[in-house]
Amino acid sequence: MMTFFKQTRGDNKQPAEYLKHNPLCEPCRIENGIQESAIEVHHITPAKAKMKIEHILNYLSVCRVCHFRFHSMRPVSAMIHRGMEIKYKLLQNAN
Ligand SMILES: [Zn+2]
């Protein structure tokens, strides 16, 4: 059986790798057509620091403004939904 989600502990290089391959803020790009440099990786489904879901489908490259916007959303389920929506648009756009 294929493993889609890997739960890892401690330091992980996957978010940094993702950022390297996706250097532009993805919400800015897909929502507004703006090319803004991404500075960090947002985890669409958040978890406790030691049990994050480390998978490209759970990542979004974000600028500081977009990242702040995500984490200001309440309830957290709204933040997750918004992240998934953007990921879905990105995946559709990739074809
Ligand atoms: Zn942005």
Ligand SMILES: [Zn+2]
């Ligand atoms: Zn985040």
